[in-house]
Amino acid sequence: MEIVNYFKAKTIEEAYEKLQEDKANLIIGGGAWLRLSSKTVETAIDLEHVGLNQIKETKDTIEIDAYVTLREVEKNETLKNLFSGIVSKGVNGIMGVALRNLVTVGGSIAGKYSFSDFITPLLAVNTEVVMYKAGKMPLEDFLKLRSREKDIILKIIIKKEEMLGYYYKMKKTGLDFAVVNVGITNQDGHYKIIVGARPSLATFAVKAMEFINNQKEVTEKVMEETAKIAGEELKFGTNSKAGKEYRTELAKVYIRRGLKEVTK
Amino acid sequence: MRINIEVNGNLKTYDVAPDDYLLDTLRADNIFSIKRGCETSSCGVCTVLMDGKAVQSCTILSVKAEGHKITTIEGHQKEAKKLSEHFGHQGADQCGYCNSALALTVHAMKDEIKEPTNEDIKEYLVGNLCRCTGYEAQHRAIKLCLEDDE
Amino acid sequence: MKVVNQALPSVDGKGLMMGKKAYSDDYAEPNSLIVKVLRSPHPYAKIVKIDTTKAEALDGVELVLTYKDFDRRPFTRAGQGYPEPSPHDKFVLDNYVRYIGDEAAAVAAVDVRTAEKALKLIDIEYEVLEPVLDFETAFENKIIIHPEPEIHEMFPIGFDPKKNLAASYHMHVGDVDKSLEESEVVIEQSFYTHAQAHVMIEPHTVNSRMDYQGRLVIYSSTQTPIHVRRIISQALDYPLSKIRVIKPRVGGGFGGKQQVHGEMFVATVTIKTGKPAKMIYTRKEVFESSYSRHPMRFDLKLGSTKDGVLKAIDAYVVSDTGAYGEHALTVFMVAAAKVFPLYNKVDSVRFHGNVVYTNHTPGGAYRGYGAIQGNFALESAIDMLCHKLDIDPIEFRHKNMIKETETSPIFKIMGEGGEGIEMFMDTCKLDYCVKRGYELIKWKDIYPNKYLGNSKYKGVGMAIAMQGSGIPYIDMASATIKLNDDGFYNLMIGATDIGQGSDTILSQIAAEALGTTLDNVIPYSSDTDLTPFDTGAYASSTTYVSGNAVLKAGKEMRQMIINEAAKVFNVKPEDVEYDGVVLKSGENEITLKELSNRLYYNEDQKQLQITSSYYGTKSPPPFMAGFVEVNVDKETGEVEIVDYVSVVDCGTTINPMLAKGQVEGGIVQGIGMAMYEEVIYTKKGKLVTNDLMNYRIPTRREINKLTTEFADSYEKSGPYGAKSVGEIGIDTPPAALANAVYNAVGVRITTLPITPEKILMALKEKEKGE
Ligand SMILES: Cc1cc2nc3c(=O)[nH]c(=O)nc-3n(C[C@H](O)[C@H](O)[C@H](O)COP(=O)(O)OP(=O)(O)OC[C@H]3O[C@@H](n4cnc5c(N)ncnc54)[C@H](O)[C@@H]3O)c2cc1C
Ligand code: FES
Numbered sequence A: 001m002e003i004v005n006y007f008k009a010k011t012i013e014e015a016y017e018k019l020q021e022d023k024a025n026l027i028i029g030g031g032a033w034l035r036l037s038s039k040t041v042e043t044a045i046d047l048e049h050v051g052l053n054q055i056k057e058t059k060d061t062i063e064i065d066a067y068v069t070l071r072e073v074e075k076n077e078t079l080k081n082l083f084s085g086i087v088s089k090g091v092n093g094i095m096g097v098a099l100r101n102l103v104t105v106g107g108s109i110a111g112k113y114s115f116s117d118f119i120t121p122l123l124a125v126n127t128e129v130v131m132y133k134a135g136k137m138p139l140e141d142f143l144k145l146r147s148r149e150k151d152i153i154l155k156i157i158i159k160k161e162e163m164l165g166y167y168y169k170m171k172k173t174g175l176d177f178a179v180v181n182v183g184i185t186n187q188d189g190h191y192k193i194i195v196g197a198r199p200s201l202a203t204f205a206v207k208a209m210e211f212i213n214n215q216k217e218v219t220e221k222v223m224e225e226t227a228k229i230a231g232e233e234l235k236f237g238t239n240s241k242a243g244k245e246y247r248t249e250l251a252k253v254y255i256r257r258g259l260k261e262v263t264k
Numbered sequence B: 001m002r003i004n005i006e007v008n009g010n011l012k013t014y015d016v017a018p019d020d021y022l023l024d025t026l027r028a029d030n031i032f033s034i035k036r037g038c039e040t041s042s043c044g045v046c047t048v049l050m051d052g053k054a055v056q057s058c059t060i061l062s063v064k065a066e067g068h069k070i071t072t073i074e075g076h077q078k079e080a081k082k083l084s085e086h087f088g089h090q091g092a093d094q095c096g097y098c099n100s101a102l103a104l105t106v107h108a109m110k111d112e113i114k115e116p117t118n119e120d121i122k123e124y125l126v127g128n129l130c131r132c133t134g135y136e137a138q139h140r141a142i143k144l145c146l147e148d149d150e
Numbered sequence C: 001m002k003v004v005n006q007a008l009p010s011v012d013g014k015g016l017m018m019g020k021k022a023y024s025d026d027y028a029e030p031n032s033l034i035v036k037v038l039r040s041p042h043p044y045a046k047i048v049k050i051d052t053t054k055a056e057a058l059d060g061v062e063l064v065l066t067y068k069d070f071d072r073r074p075f076t077r078a079g080q081g082y083p084e085p086s087p088h089d090k091f092v093l094d095n096y097v098r099y100i101g102d103e104a105a106a107v108a109a110v111d112v113r114t115a116e117k118a119l120k121l122i123d124i125e126y127e128v129l130e131p132v133l134d135f136e137t138a139f140e141n142k143i144i145i146h147p148e149p150e151i152h153e154m155f156p157i158g159f160d161p162k163k164n165l166a167a168s169y170h171m172h173v174g175d176v177d178k179s180l181e182e183s184e185v186v187i188e189q190s191f192y193t194h195a196q197a198h199v200m201i202e203p204h205t206v207n208s209r210m211d212y213q214g215r216l217v218i219y220s221s222t223q224t225p226i227h228v229r230r231i232i233s234q235a236l237d238y239p240l241s242k243i244r245v246i247k248p249r250v251g252g253g254f255g256g257k258q259q260v261h262g263e264m265f266v267a268t269v270t271i272k273t274g275k276p277a278k279m280i281y282t283r284k285e286v287f288e289s290s291y292s293r294h295p296m297r298f299d300l301k302l303g304s305t306k307d308g309v310l311k312a313i314d315a316y317v318v319s320d321t322g323a324y325g326e327h328a329l330t331v332f333m334v335a336a337a338k339v340f341p342l343y344n345k346v347d348s349v350r351f352h353g354n355v356v357y358t359n360h361t362p363g364g365a366y367r368g369y370g371a372i373q374g375n376f377a378l379e380s381a382i383d384m385l386c387h388k389l390d391i392d393p394i395e396f397r398h399k400n401m402i403k404e405t406e407t408s409p410i411f412k413i414m415g416e417g418g419e420g421i422e423m424f425m426d427t428c429k430l431d432y433c434v435k436r437g438y439e440l441i442k443w444k445d446i447y448p449n450k451y452l453g454n455s456k457y458k459g460v461g462m463a464i465a466m467q468g469s470g471i472p473y474i475d476m477a478s479a480t481i482k483l484n485d486d487g488f489y490n491l492m493i494g495a496t497d498i499g500q501g502s503d504t505i506l507s508q509i510a511a512e513a514l515g516t517t518l519d520n521v522i523p524y525s526s527d528t529d530l531t532p533f534d535t536g537a538y539a540s541s542t543t544y545v546s547g548n549a550v551l552k553a554g555k556e557m558r559q560m561i562i563n564e565a566a567k568v569f570n571v572k573p574e575d576v577e578y579d580g581v582v583l584k585s586g587e588n589e590i591t592l593k594e595l596s597n598r599l600y601y602n603e604d605q606k607q608l609q610i611t612s613s614y615y616g617t618k619s620p621p622p623f624m625a626g627f628v629e630v631n632v633d634k635e636t637g638e639v640e641i642v643d644y645v646s647v648v649d650c651g652t653t654i655n656p657m658l659a660k661g662q663v664e665g666g667i668v669q670g671i672g673m674a675m676y677e678e679v680i681y682t683k684k685g686k687l688v689t690n691d692l693m694n695y696r697i698p699t700r701r702e703i704n705k706l707t708t709e710f711a712d713s714y715e716k717s718g719p720y721g722a723k724s725v726g727e728i729g730i731d732t733p734p735a736a737l738a739n740a741v742y743n744a745v746g747v748r749i750t751t752l753p754i755t756p757e758k759i760l761m762a763l764k765e766k767e768k769g770e
């Protein structure tokens, strides 16, 4: 990556204005992912001083600012205890501490990384993204957003809700990307199943969820069937980490195991 | 750009380009303890402490360090010496290329976790790759060093 | 023994952890020109036009080098003794490029940014040629990778570039076809090993300058400073006497720094401009543009009697040396020479095949050096045979493996690049190693497997291995010991410490011989101006070969000191008693400190200094048994390595802790090769796994427990009874793990690495079959 100018914005307005000035201007979070790209950035806009560095708790929500690091997310006590800790767990599986001390929530959401270990658990719980211009929207909708307009992520809002959660990242070594990751929650008998790194972006196993959510009783057989449906409905693919067939099998096994874990 | 960084307790002024990384800036200032291993945030030998937290200097832009406190092992000589004694006794020394960064990360861990378990240690240091030792001897030495502190 | 066989802290660990200036780049001149290389985007192409004017015109660019700047003088970067057993098939720069990442041009500029910009300004036109990317079709392919007429072999190694052969080889003992025919049980299987990367954490680093005497001084992160000096001189036609190569601390090598990397470029830049220059490989360059392990295909046949007496080993092997033939023949030969003698009671052995050129990143020296490839094939196949025979693999090995005092005809037939020498195993504790490993892993309780519940199975597997200790009559080492005033010593060694701890263990040997303490010996390695000849850190030669040279020098120095004291006392040397500190004869007494000060300043003044050399006349193999316990998830193929037990016979451990470190480091690299490290090329010949995000070496998370012990063993020909220990550790994991996975869940993986995906897919296949 080449950067021609570096701009430390003082306010979010200033940052937004700068962002619109040139097509090749962009927001820089931790800069870790950007470092790997071969882009030439006209002006990198740094958000350190715009006041997006906090995790705030209200009665019903946790609001995490865009410039908060993943390490701070991981260490948040509330998140460690909510949803069986799946958000912390997801983040914890990303590289080492030194990287997580650097990379940001904004960069991790904005990138919509197909391998993301952050997005998968966030989808399994109730998460909203707040943008400067486009406003608030569910994470799901944000991921589908194809807008060409450049915007700034201000924060994400996670609803505090009682639910059981499960997260598993299958990776080959401690520092690897996911071969596949699975996030599952059970909120009073309502299940959400998300599979990421297929290798494409995390998504709901809609049919499987419909199936399981319509069962009176969730038996092992139902779980098995749910996993099977998910394996059939979701698109899996091959890349250097693993082949399509293996990913499909793996997702099915971990969906089944996850369902078992959140059904108590 | 001119930036001010506190490096090992001394206020330093550097003239940097917007896309200079801290690793290059500090090495050019004769801070040899930080090493270059991968340039993709994957190996950990470039680790420094920023405001006490371990970060990878190959990945953090020098401009981002402006106004922060950077510590390298040059600023933690006593700790390094102590850990190295345990390394010596456990036969954990090989090429040494990963050692300074590892010592710094151990220091950060001590600050962050009280009485880390085996799992905590592995987890905290997973980003510090070593190709020489097989990790076991390092692990033993680190544990003994932590016990020493108690 | 007071210093040897003691777990003393290394002599250098403290300073390194404290971050002292120590590695090559720490010594680069601050104003060095930055050298960058333009690398081929094509697996095979001819440069039809190359115009450097725009690049040269760029502000800050000092020099642009293309093939036109170099004489057509082929050489090899292999970094071996002379004449090399590797073909001279490389030019510093050529008008052909032979793999993606091959060198097309180089620039020297004031900084990295300018150098990179200049690379983009080089106007280069390629005629893209069809490449050979499948090594199994390379032999006699219509596409010839090395058509150039100048290239040659230094002596017969089976080099035949018209057939894409870098080397070929054939040997046999007895009549294999007949033995196989007569065997009651025969198994036949092909095995594939991949191009493991060294991933030493310090990338290739080199820098140069002209000193005040007009000599070229190079700091290089190398295992072979003396070879580097010679190769630079030969390739650039520059006087040997005007080159000085210094090896400071090296951040890991594992064979990856035996060969020459950026030295030719920085040297050329400094010679042409008179200015200092430096080059640090990017990690991508380390992966794509240096070299890796030779991938091989082993077609193996074993024959035995019904009751488990191994009768025949037959191997046809194809090895992929990539674009250049560095170490082509020697690695190939070691795949048998340091593996097959493990089963020395067979009637017949055949080993033959080809080392072929392809348009891939070259193969080269890497810890294990063929033995790991051969070990994976043979030790997997032995287990397959055991299953077919329904014999416990431990029992089979006890019955068939080599024992102390025995020999194998292979030792005489095969050396490295030529004939070997006859050798009897004066030390071979393999028997003990297997027995002890069997106990430590609790084989009896687990073999072949145990169900743990939740689709998980625990299994155990094992393999035995051997290596060598230097190359007899080829590897030569020397050591200089100098006595200083106050009675401390300098130990100057050409042997290169690359992290394996040789500065420490050679100092221990010297201290023991001199009767002094470790801190009284100051080691220095290596500097071609100051330290005596040593072939370098490779072929597991340092402890045994260099160690013997140090031992000799230490003993001689001790005698010199005694002689001097005898003169002082006016007695015969035999009448002097010396404990390393005080010299006595009757009433007379003088401390070493007094004596050395006297020799420097007062009477009979002289410098005591001795240089001794040693070359091996044999290469006593270290042996080991590796046992591994794994938990395999039958639904996902995931493998947890619970414990890796190594029991090693390396003779005396000069430093037991450092020896353990060598074994464990080797084991984990071997585990990496066996399980995690995957090499993926695109169909177009581009390496996908060219960074540490895609090429995954083991992290501390994968390593749960390593149990490492040493057999009680004393090799008379070694320094204080030592054999080598640097390579042996890496050999067993691939086969031991393949065997353990088989024992756990019943599928045999014959292509490395053993990934969860391969295991699960094999299980599915098997289910279908059942
Ligand atoms: C070596 C490596 C390995 C990794 N492995 C994993 C892994 O296994 N699993 C995983 O989940 N993640 C992984 N990541 C990704 C990491 O967790 C981060 O998500 C990623 O680095 C992005 O965070 P950042 O702060 O570095 O963003 P940056 O690199 O700074 O930015 C990334 C993108 O986001 C944009 N952006 C940043 N902030 C905002 C904002 N507030 N508003 C709008 N746009 C914004 C930037 O313009 C840029 O386009 C890995 C990253 C690296 C470097
Ligand atoms: S150099 Fe490897 S993480 Fe920084």
Ligand code: FES
Binding pocket: B093, B094, B095, B096, B097, B098, B099, B129, B130, B131, B132, B133, C201, C251, C252, C499
């Ligand atoms: S000691 Fe060499 S990389 Fe760790």
